[in-house]
Amino acid sequence: MSEMAFVPAIIFLVIVAPVWIIFHYLTKWRIAKTLSADDERMLSDLWHSASQMEDRIRQLEKILDAEAPGWRSKAS
Template sequence: MPEGAFVVAVAFLTIVAPIWIIFHYVTKWRIAKTLSADDEKMLADLWHSAAQMEDRIRSLEKILDAEAPGWRAKAP
């Protein structure tokens, strides 16, 4: 292999390749920081489910308060 090709190969491996790899992973990390459309939908569904469960718990607490007034004292 001629000396010129060797110098170019060494320069590529020591300068260009590491910078290329760093920029590649920086781009991947920036993309990973944002939520995808599926993640946003799942988060919205979880938020809706949590609100429904909160309403159900409030309803159950009202029923228990009416039917068994001392139930809160009995709970551990």
């Protein structure tokens, strides 16, 4: 009777289990490859912050150019 259970167990371990494991990790990989809603929101916030900082830096450079014309050569 134990011989009858041995064959399905071997088939399961050789065919079913590897395919199951492969599909499991493929699904996990696909999920991890996409951005979640929180990640997209955070990326959007970071993009907005970077844009604001870029605008502020431009404004500061304009002010420095007007008030201290040689500041760029001193910074190098």
